Amino acid sequence: MSFTKLVEEYRGGVLENVHYGAVCVVDEKGTVIYRAGHPEHMTFLRSAAKPFQAIPVMKRRIDEVYGLTDAEAALFAASHRGEAFHIEALESILHKTGISEEGLHCCATYPLNEDAKAQRHRAHEPKRRLFHNCSGKHSGLIALSKHMGWDERTYYLPDHPVQQEIIGTLAEIAGVPVSSIPVGIDGCGLPVHALPLRSITLLYLKLACPDLIEDPLTRTAAARMAKLMNDYPDMIADTRFVCSALLKDDNLSAKGGAKGVYGIGLRKERLGISLKVSDGSEQVWPCIIASILERLGYGNKETINRLYELVPNAIVNDGGTPVGERKAVFTWEP
Known part of the structure; x- marks a missing residue:
């Protein structure tokens, strides 16, 4: 099977939930050194693709x-949660680039951050495209299209030049043919x-470790995007989310995507994780990622502690009373 048990959750000593999945770890040569489940399991990157979707933008x-x-x-690489400082920065991007909010292809919605959403409801504000967690990415791609003289209205179509550059970038960095994606x-x-x-792990x-990227323009753009993510971690998600918690550690590149996919790179150790x-x-995610880092002997305990603070392994009821526990149960397979 592609999947194995990753996490078990207990309530009152009784097994209540099991989360299955797969984990892959590669070294700097791209060799799978640890795995749980099948490393060739095919999965959509979802928002874990954002740092790489932004590379054509950073190249220009x-x-x-x-x-x-x-x-x-x-x-440009964010899945922002719609806090006030996110929206202020996004409005500034639109102003400086001359892009209209209506030009964003993402739908109008409310922020993902519950407090931010409540603030907008209390103010009787309508849904906005800027509130969508992908609006930063869309803004960057429209700005690139505008700069290059490409059609700004159709930037979301698969055959648009900006989308062709994105799939080409993924193929280049992952070392796979475009036709295989x-x-x-x-x-x-x-x-x-x-x-x-395994290919997501390589990304x-x-x-x-952008020195592993052969093309100098791609290498420079990737390094620049990765640095921005670490320099402004709260822009990538929000003040209480796993991506931002990991990116506060300058040794890590990290980004998650919908439906449970996650990618992490370790600079000093020169390892990739997906x-x-x-x-x-x-x-x-915090339970699994913290367990992976612990099993790898990761030295920054503060990063691991931040993950456990976000989602403790102790399961509590609505009143805050401990009623169970979750624990990572996967083992490394040959």
Whole structure:
């Protein structure tokens, strides 16, 4: 089978839930050194693709072309949760680039952050495209299209030059033919690509260690995007989410996507990690990632502790009373 048990959850000593999935770890040569489940399991990257979707934007230095701040440019790779500082930066991007909010192909919605959503409801504000967690990515791709003289209205179509550059970038960094990459449509309406877990692991290894990328322009753009993610971690998600918690550690490149997919690169150790939770759960990400880092002997305990603080392994009821526990149960397979 592609999947194995990753996490078990107990309530009152009784097994209540099991989360299956797969984990893959590669070294700097691209060799799978640890795995749980099948490393060739094919999965859509969803928002874990965002740092790589932003590489064509960074190659053209779109942030410099339009005078964006570094914090604003970080949103090109973000799944922002719609906090006030995210929306302020996004409005600034639209103003500086001359892009209209109506030009974004992502739908109008409310913020993913519950407090931010409640604030907008209390103010009787309507849904907005800028509230969508992918609006930073869309803004960057439209700005690139505008700069290159490509049709800004159709930037979301698979045969558009910007989308062709994105799939070419993924193929280049993962070391696979473009023809081998399945294409679907993501929640925000853009093309979304699928790769085996092992290839996703390679993407994140090279994002953390861009010296492994052969093309100098791609290498520089990847390094720049990765640095922005670490310099402005709260822009990538929000103040209480796993991506931002991991990116506070300058040794890590990290980004998750919908339906349980996650990628991490370790700079000093020169390792790549990817995982997929088969039921799509994001709640068990901290448990799994912390366990992986512990098993690898990762030295930054503060990063591991941040993960456990986000989602403790102790399961509590609505009143905060401990009623059970979750634990990572996967073992490394040959």
